[in-house]
Amino acid sequence: MNDLQEQAWLDQEDANVRDCVRTYGCFLTYVLAGRKETSTSFCYTTGLFGIGHPELIVFGLSQATAGGLLNLCYARVRDGHDLMPGEIFSFAGAPERVRVEVFPRPGDVLYTANRFYERPDEFSVPAYQLTWDVEGAFPEDAGYPYGPHVQPAPGTFVLDEDDECGCGCGC
Template sequence: MSVLRRTLFRMTSDPRTLAWLDQEDAHLARTIRAHRCAVQYVGAGEGPGEPAFGYTIGLYGLGHPELVVVGLSAETTHGILGRVAGMVADGRDLLIGELLTWPEWDGRLVLEHLPNPGDVVLGANRFYERPAEYSVPAYQLTWAHTGAVFPWDEDYPCGPECQPRPGTWQA
């Protein structure tokens, strides 16, 4: 169990924490109503399998898996997730293995199945009141490194510390 999950578990019995979580839940619901989804960014943890990442909350309510990006800055993560989530909110159904590009952006993304969403999308599961073992589904948006090289390519310049493979990391 990650440090974050243990901390949240311990905190939920404190009345002040419960009041704060109620306010956060109300704010999140307002954000999702106004923008169709929200982006949650999580800084890197202390362990090697706890990288910085971000994910959407709200796409599951539109009938689509949530989206996750790992190993990028908060600003880049929000930009990518906002753009791709907007496509979903506008009716686009994304598919595993799909390559996403835009004319004005040099980046490339590939959608991959995230096999352990219960260890990653904690806020989405809280919002939809789902336990980790019955987590909302999620896709990991795997990004191409400099030179359009993906983690599965032989000449990928950095190891899993740069962008861990789906299912090998957690919140």
């Protein structure tokens, strides 16, 4: 892709994000896991910072599950419930719990949100990581059935060069 094609594509993506945030209040970016066995997918919001709340990111879930969780959390925030680090909550009918944690260095990952708010990576929008449990165990607990790469501890995630967003652009 040449520079003009890339700029045209970015302009279209910017318009898509802007229209989605205006219409629904929130845009979700899903990044597919790379080819490495230790790679994991993740999904994050764009739009919460505009209503005075950190953006949200979740690791290791399918696109549908991550999107559902983030949309439910967005609705909570939109309705006046500020999520707080250390808070653990669940949703009616769901056995899984979710823990809210500060996500350090969001500028390393939240490209769409920072582009939307015109913020350089070093002055990134803030973010909270949502960590989900499996049968009552969080990643640091005995009995957690997945490796630590599925839900990396906040501040330990490193974007693999072969991870790519769900748009198929290879970014």
